[in-house]
Each structure stands twice: as C-alpha cells, then as structure tokens.
Amino acid sequence: MRGILIGSATAADNGEPMAIDFRADDKGLGIAELKDMAKRVRSDIIRALGSSKSGHPGGSLSCTDILVALYFSRLRHDPKNPKWPDRDRLLLSKGHAAPALYSVLAECGYFPVEELSTLRRISSRLQGHPDPNKLPGIEIPGGPEGIGLSEGIGMALASRLDGRKSRIYVIIGDGELDEGEVWEAAMAAVKFKLDNLTAIIDKNGVQQEGKTADIMPTNPVAKKFEAFNWNVIEIDGHDIASIIGAIDKAREAHGGPTIIVANTIKGKGVDFMEGRYEYHGKVPGPELLQDALDQINGVGK
Amino acid sequence: MSEQKLDSMRKALGVAIQELGAKNIDIVVVGADTTESVHLDLFGKDFPDRFFNVGIAEQNMVGIAAGLAFGGKTVFCGTYMVFMERAIDQIRNTIGYCGLDVKLIGAHTGLSVGPDGGSHQTIEDIAIMRAIPKFRVVAPCDAPSAKAIAKQAAETRGPFYIRIVRPDSMNVYADPADDFKVGKANVLREGKDVSIIACGIMVQEALKAADKLATSGVSASVIDCHTIKPIDEDAIVRAASSTGRIVTAEDHNVIGGLGSAVAEVLSRKRPTPMSIVGVRDTFGESGGQPELMAKYGISSDSIFEEAKRLVKT
Structure with missing residues (x-):
C-alpha cells in the first residue's frame, strides 16, 4: 500500500474513506488539508512513474496543485457515479500529465490507489495517455496536443443546450499554445459566449525540447487572451488559495469564457526536476525517485 | 428501380438532416463556412440554437463536434473533404478513438468537383477514413440514397464518414429508398x-x-x-x-x-x-x-x- 512513503497525515491515512461530498460547490476542505493532499498526489505520481519506468513527471508535477484544488475543493463531481449528467467536467488537454490526473482520481475514489502501479502496463486501464472508454472519471482522450479546448467548447455548448449548470474546465499546457487549433478555439469560445467554460494554462515555461521562450515563444499569454476578449486571471499556480480564488471568480463571469493563467514550475516539488526540460518525458532511476519522494514529503530536510 | 431524374445528393442530405432535426432535439450540426453549399444551413435556419458555424477552422470544427458528442449529442459535422482532411488527427483521436456519435460529411469529393482543380479533388479520403477503426464509410450514388443514409446514420450510434459529391446525379433509387440499407450492397x-x-x-x-x-x-x-x-x-x-x-x-x-x-x-x-x-x-x-x-x-x-x-x- 502507500506505507511509510506518505509523510503527511490526512483524514484518509487511517484507512478510512474520506467523507467528502464531491457534488458540493465547496467541499469544505481547508488549505492545509488540500496542501497535504497535493503532497500525497505528488507521491502517487512518483510511485506510478517508478512502476511504469516511462511517462511525464515534469508536466504532471506542475499541474498537481491545480488538479487537487479543483477535484477536492470546487469541481462538482461524483466518484461513485462518474457519468452523473450534471457534473462539472475537467478536460486534461495536456494529456501527457495523465499520472497527475490518475493520482487525483484515485485519491477521490474513482478507482483503487493501488491500481496506479499498473500505469502504462499491458491491459491496464491507465493508458499512457487518458482513454475515457477505459477509465472512469476521464472526460476526453489525451495525446495529440491542442484539441482539448475545442472539445471543451463542444461540451459547454451541449451543457447549455441541456440547461445544465455544469461548468467545463480545460487544462492546457503553455507548450500546447504552439498548436493553431487552440487559437481557433479561443475565437470560437468568445463567439459562442461560453461563460460556463474556464481554461487554465499550466504555464510552466518548459516544453519537450527546452524553454518555451526558445522553442516557440508564447508570451505574453495573458495579453493574447485579453486581445481575444477572454476574461483573464493570472495567478501563482502552486498557491492553492489563489487557485480557488480564481476558480470562484471565473464562476461569476457572464457572457464569455475565462482563462486562468497559472504560473507554475515544471517538476514542482523535486529540486532536480524543477524547470528542467530533461524531465518532460523521462523517469529517473530508483535512487533519484526515492530522493524525489523524500523531498515531496519533507523527509531528511 | 427509379425514375430518370437528375438530383443533388448534397441538397437531399441537407434536407434529410433538417427533417431529422425536427424529430430529435439532440441532433446538432457543426460547419465551417461552407454550410450553404453543403446545405447544412437548412438545419441552421430551422434550429439556430443547435447549429454552429465555426468559420474556416476545420480542426476546431471537429474538436467541437467531438465535445458535443461527449455531451450526449448526435452530431452532423461537415465541409469539403479536402479541408476536413487537415483535421485527420482530431478525427482519429477523438471521434474514432472514442467511437463518438459524430457523422462526418465529406463534401465535394473526387474528380467530379471539376473546375476547382486538383487541389480540391480528394482521391484519398476513402483510404484514410476506412483505415481508422470504428468508422463506417458510406458513399451514396444519388439523392434518395443520401437521404436514407442520413436517417440511418442518425439511428446508428457511432462514427460515420459520409462521402458526397458536388454535381447532381441521376437517381438510381426510388424516393424514399426503402430498399437501401447501410452495410448491405x-x-x-x-x-x-x-x-x-x-x-x-x-x-x-x-x-x-x-x-x-x-x-x-x-x-x-x-x-x-x-x-x-x-x-x-x-x-x-x-x-x-x-x-x-x-x-x-x-x-x-x-x-x-x-x-x-x-x-x-x-x-x-x-x-x-x-x-x-x-x-x-x-x-x-x-x-x-x-x-x-x-x-x-x-x-x-x-x-x-x-x-x-x-x-x-
């Protein structure tokens, strides 16, 4: 099981399921509990990647706090009934961050945390990139970049046609902004006045082969979306309170979509990975993985 | 089998989708600035709330169609196939991969497009589309069979590729084409x-x-x-x-x-x-x-x- 590698103490550590009403607008967890959960999720990510020996640690660790804040605080969903029609939807457009999404879903109770060790293995539900037909809680497939915002628009339109109060959140990497389709979608979301749609840019500044500033400069991201007539909120993407504040502000928007530009650090929480493109799609050996777990859980520091 | 009559299969398909829209409120249409010539505008005139013209942006068109299908809709989505082919990635990885209920209409296919020239004449689309798992691929020869395909596609969950052409063609089937069934030659x-x-x-x-x-x-x-x-x-x-x-x-x-x-x-x-x-x-x-x-x-x-x-x- 999770064993000694977990350094934090949360309600779930005694083996009891957490009594959280995931359907609620505000699940009532405090910042400290959410921070603990983020540690726990980061540990899950590292262990899952240790098991698969391949995958994407950097971009998983950069969006962990955003995912935790959404799933454990603001997203209205139901792990026992993943297809609940009135649920909010979280679309991970940057599908390579699958280990982060899987870990959060497992901690919510969509499937057993132990199953995370099957990541990328043959016959596993935990595909290298998410597959909604295989794993409960997955809304869209991942893999090719740049498609998620379009899918989010489609879902937001469907939700509005059905008169549901579901909100659609799309997490997009900043490297993903290289894809032209994102900008096609950026125009369309405004045309269709989708105030039930929130995009979150995981702006970690690093993509597969280097810094986004070198590979393909995307700045100024916030100004670009402002020019596209989005409501723009810029935050520290590792500050849980800021993330929640931005989500709440996006909920109040009327007549158009909101984008949260979340400034993050690729590989956040593991010093030898932070800001390093080398850990975009590489898993280190067992010793470094143990070091990563120790760092995340504050052991020996 | 039919009377000798020249008719437009794309118009027939458009009319059929318009008629289906009246019966099923979960049918939606997505187009990309070619909706008049593909006749999807007919649906749009009757059901403006369920009709989405995304401009000249085929990748976004397909992505939005996928999202609507994820949201429980039956989606007819189309433009000239030569344009839609730039969205093969989205077609494969959303509609195909997830087996979504999207009916793609590839219009103006083949040499029969005529004067627009080789840049517009898709001669590879059947090969591409039939190699994508979960897709059904149909190519009607006339207006009555195009109409029948629209109806059957709407009643059959899952991805379709419907290949139509620009010129009118002589009717082969009577209208309605009761003897026409997708999957049966x-x-x-x-x-x-x-x-x-x-x-x-x-x-x-x-x-x-x-x-x-x-x-x-x-x-x-x-x-x-x-x-x-x-x-x-x-x-x-x-x-x-x-x-x-x-x-x-x-x-x-x-x-x-x-x-x-x-x-x-x-x-x-x-x-x-x-x-x-x-x-x-x-x-x-x-x-x-x-x-x-x-x-x-x-x-x-x-x-x-x-x-x-x-x-x-």
Whole structure:
C-alpha cells in the first residue's frame, strides 16, 4: 500500500474513506488539508512513474496543485457515479500529465490507489495517455496536443443546450499554445459566449525540447487572451488559495469564457526536476525517485 | 428501380438532416463556412440554437463536434473533404478513438468537383477514413440514397464518414429508398459474365457500361457497394461466385479505396480475377466532370474496356 512513503497525515491515512461530498460547490476542505493532499498526489505520481519506468513527471508535477484544488475543493463531481449528467467536467488537454490526473482520481475514489502501479502496463486501464472508454472519471482522450479546448467548447455548448449548470474546465499546457487549433478555439469560445467554460494554462515555461521562450515563444499569454476578449486571471499556480480564488471568480463571469493563467514550475516539488526540460518525458532511476519522494514529503530536510 | 431524374445528393442530405432535426432535439450540426453549399444551413435556419458555424477552422470544427458528442449529442459535422482532411488527427483521436456519435460529411469529393482543380479533388479520403477503426464509410450514388443514409446514420450510434459529391446525379433509387440499407450492397442488375461493383457516382457509370456491354454480348451484374466499411462480404463473394470476374469502379485513387476493400475480401474468401477502375495514383486538374472522368480513366468507357478485357481472358 502507500506505507511509510506518505509523510503527511490526512483524514484518509487511517484507512478510512474520506467523507467528502464531491457534488458540493465547496467541499469544505481547508488549505492545509488540500496542501497535504497535493503532497500525497505528488507521491502517487512518483510511485506510478517508478512502476511504469516511462511517462511525464515534469508536466504532471506542475499541474498537481491545480488538479487537487479543483477535484477536492470546487469541481462538482461524483466518484461513485462518474457519468452523473450534471457534473462539472475537467478536460486534461495536456494529456501527457495523465499520472497527475490518475493520482487525483484515485485519491477521490474513482478507482483503487493501488491500481496506479499498473500505469502504462499491458491491459491496464491507465493508458499512457487518458482513454475515457477505459477509465472512469476521464472526460476526453489525451495525446495529440491542442484539441482539448475545442472539445471543451463542444461540451459547454451541449451543457447549455441541456440547461445544465455544469461548468467545463480545460487544462492546457503553455507548450500546447504552439498548436493553431487552440487559437481557433479561443475565437470560437468568445463567439459562442461560453461563460460556463474556464481554461487554465499550466504555464510552466518548459516544453519537450527546452524553454518555451526558445522553442516557440508564447508570451505574453495573458495579453493574447485579453486581445481575444477572454476574461483573464493570472495567478501563482502552486498557491492553492489563489487557485480557488480564481476558480470562484471565473464562476461569476457572464457572457464569455475565462482563462486562468497559472504560473507554475515544471517538476514542482523535486529540486532536480524543477524547470528542467530533461524531465518532460523521462523517469529517473530508483535512487533519484526515492530522493524525489523524500523531498515531496519533507523527509531528511 | 427509379425514375430518370437528375438530383443533388448534397441538397437531399441537407434536407434529410433538417427533417431529422425536427424529430430529435439532440441532433446538432457543426460547419465551417461552407454550410450553404453543403446545405447544412437548412438545419441552421430551422434550429439556430443547435447549429454552429465555426468559420474556416476545420480542426476546431471537429474538436467541437467531438465535445458535443461527449455531451450526449448526435452530431452532423461537415465541409469539403479536402479541408476536413487537415483535421485527420482530431478525427482519429477523438471521434474514432472514442467511437463518438459524430457523422462526418465529406463534401465535394473526387474528380467530379471539376473546375476547382486538383487541389480540391480528394482521391484519398476513402483510404484514410476506412483505415481508422470504428468508422463506417458510406458513399451514396444519388439523392434518395443520401437521404436514407442520413436517417440511418442518425439511428446508428457511432462514427460515420459520409462521402458526397458536388454535381447532381441521376437517381438510381426510388424516393424514399426503402430498399437501401447501410452495410448491405444492392444488386441493381443481374448478369452472368462479369460483376461491376461501384460506389458513389460511379454506380451510374457502371449501369451505362453494363448497357453497352449488353449490346456487345456481355452480361454484367451491377452492384452498388455504397458502404465501403463495414463492407458487405457476402454480396462480394456471391458476385465472384456467380460471374467469376469482378470490375470495381470509384472516383478515388486505385490505392486504398473500394477496389482495395473488395480485393481484401476476395483474396481471403474467394480469389477472383478482378480489375480496379479508379484514379491511377495521380492528382486531378481543372476541367468539366465528363472531361475529367474520360481523361483520368474513370468513365463508363473505362469500365466497359476492363470488363471486356476480363471476359476475354
């Protein structure tokens, strides 16, 4: 099981399921509990990647706090009934961050945390990139970049046609902004006045082969979306309170979509990975993985 | 089987989708600034809330269609196929990969587009679309069958690729085409010496060729194999058994299209001498439809010649 590698103490550590009403607008967890959960999720990510020996640690660790804040605080969903029609939807457009999404879903109770060790293995539900037909809680497939915002628009339109109060959140990497389709979608979301749609840019500044500033400069991201007539909120993407504040502000928007530009650090929480493109799609050996777990859980520091 | 009448299959498809929209509020339409010529605007006029024109942005169009399908809608989505092909990634990785309820309409396919030229004449679309798992691929030959396909596609969950053409075509089926069923090839004419298996507007060319063959003493079957995937294997094997010779005909590359699909079946189940009439792995050019079909060897004359050649050997 999770064993000694977990350094934090949360309600779930005694083996009891957490009594959280995931359907609620505000699940009532405090910042400290959410921070603990983020540690726990980061540990899950590292262990899952240790098991698969391949995958994407950097971009998983950069969006962990955003995912935790959404799933454990603001997203209205139901792990026992993943297809609940009135649920909010979280679309991970940057599908390579699958280990982060899987870990959060497992901690919510969509499937057993132990199953995370099957990541990328043959016959596993935990595909290298998410597959909604295989794993409960997955809304869209991942893999090719740049498609998620379009899918989010489609879902937001469907939700509005059905008169549901579901909100659609799309997490997009900043490297993903290289894809032209994102900008096609950026125009369309405004045309269709989708105030039930929130995009979150995981702006970690690093993509597969280097810094986004070198590979393909995307700045100024916030100004670009402002020019596209989005409501723009810029935050520290590792500050849980800021993330929640931005989500709440996006909920109040009327007549158009909101984008949260979340400034993050690729590989956040593991010093030898932070800001390093080398850990975009590489898993280190067992010793470094143990070091990563120790760092995340504050052991020996 | 039908009265001799020239009709537009794209108009018929548009009208059918408009009619379906009145019966089913979960049907939505997504287009990309070609909705008038694909006649999806008819739906839009009746149901503006369920009609989404995304501009000249095919990747976004397909992505939005996928999102609507994830949201529980039955989506008709289309534009000229040559434009939609830039969204093959989105088509594969959302609609195909997840088996979404999206009916893609590829309009203005084949050489028959005519004067717009080779840049607009998709001759690879059947090959691409039938290689994507979970997709059904259909190519109607006339207006009544296009209408039938729209209805059946709406009633069948999962991805469809519906291939239509720009020019009007002579009706082969009565309207409504009650004898038309997706997945079931239609024997339009029974013959003894050779079977011509065609799809799209090559069905009419096949019928013309069969008339001409009859006058020169060759008895030809004509089969409308409108559904290229899943292909009607039984009908193909029956044709091969009864005539021993097969000619296929399509307004598409000879690589990967109907001819290939038929050859795949026969090589497994009943190897039979056959000839594939189609565009011979080259791009088209501007010109009138009949001129192009003659120049690129996909007219009734080409079918006639190939059938004669097979019968002689």
